[in-house]
């Protein structure tokens with residue numbers, strides 16, 4: 496008889512476990528050393544002058560602000576050094592290298608092309624430069640990772656239609672979908688309804704940052720007006736769930752819809768602690784949402800600003816909620832099922848990479 500107790504986990508096992516990343520910002524994941532070098536090359540003035548280590552600390556400390564708006568201010572110093580094709584290619588290539596090192600087997604990486612045209616690049620050149628970096632990184636990694644782009648439009652700007660058209664123009668050349676990001680309060684997703692309706696007519700996929708810094712109305716609009724396939728964060732769906740003292744739980748209509756329709760939630764626990772969307776990891780809604788079997792996925796959001804990685808997110812959750820390998824496999828398969836990749840490719844990654852990867856780790860753990 497097989498022992499049904501969850502295998503005891505080590506951080507090293509989590510690092511080696513196959514992981515899937517759906518929500519990660521290219522401009523939120525630079526290596527501090529790369530920022531120092533790119534800033535020197537393009538004349539961008541950094542907030543501190545002491546080198547990579549001090550700069551890395553500056554990002555995590557400044558992002559740890561309790562407010563999404565202040566958190567977002569730190570991006571001035573990553574976007575500022577990502578204004579040339581060479582810089583974009585380098586950052587994209589290093590992103591793939593870092594994800595491979597972290598045990599990620601499939602990633603959708605997002606960024607806002609409209610933020611990278613200050614020095615004269617066209618939107619098309621921006622996407623091409625990032626794709627070049629992803630191609631180089633993936634080629635160097637052999638077949639260990641598959642990477643796609645998601646193109647983001649900034650919700651306070653008015654270029655979403657153009658960015659949606661860009662995503663369609665690149666849909667067979669590395670771009671898997673579309674997103675909107677930026678300050679949530681005051682900028683409802685319905686401002687960009689024309690872009691979402693266009694994408695729906697094109698049979699395209701999109702996710703919307705919603706329910707992070709603003710509550711249920713934002714999630715409701717993202718799903719019921721805009722037709723989002725997935726929710727970026729979506730943590731505030733917890734506001735539509737009542738936990739009674741006797742242990743029973745009641746879902747409001749929106750929460751029930753999200754669970755019934757298997758709407759993927761791109762949860763980013765460490766980022767939520769920094770922006771104030773959750774008070775502590777132990778109190779993070781991910782614990783209850785997983786127990787209620789919402790389609791929860793685990794993500795990094797911004798590896799630089801949160802000083803995080805997929806290994807760190809999953810290892811921290813494992814410690815906070817006593818998760819074992821099976822729970823991490825569940826998150827990973829949830830994410831792979833929710834990817835904006837064709838069904839046959841998702842199926843193949845689940846059956847030939849993810850399941851065998853977790854099975855091998857479970858065998859290893861059982862053998863001590």
Ligand SMILES: O=c1[nH]cnc2c1ncn2[C@H]1C[C@H](O)[C@@H](CO)O1
Nearest residue numbers: 520522570605606607647676677704
């Ligand atoms: O967690 C986030 N919420 C909303 N916007 C975000 C978040 N993380 C990054 N962004 C913004 C800042 C980036 O410059 C932009 C594109 O990646 O997306």
Ligand SMILES: [Zn+2]
Nearest residue numbers: 676704727796
């Ligand atoms: Zn995000």
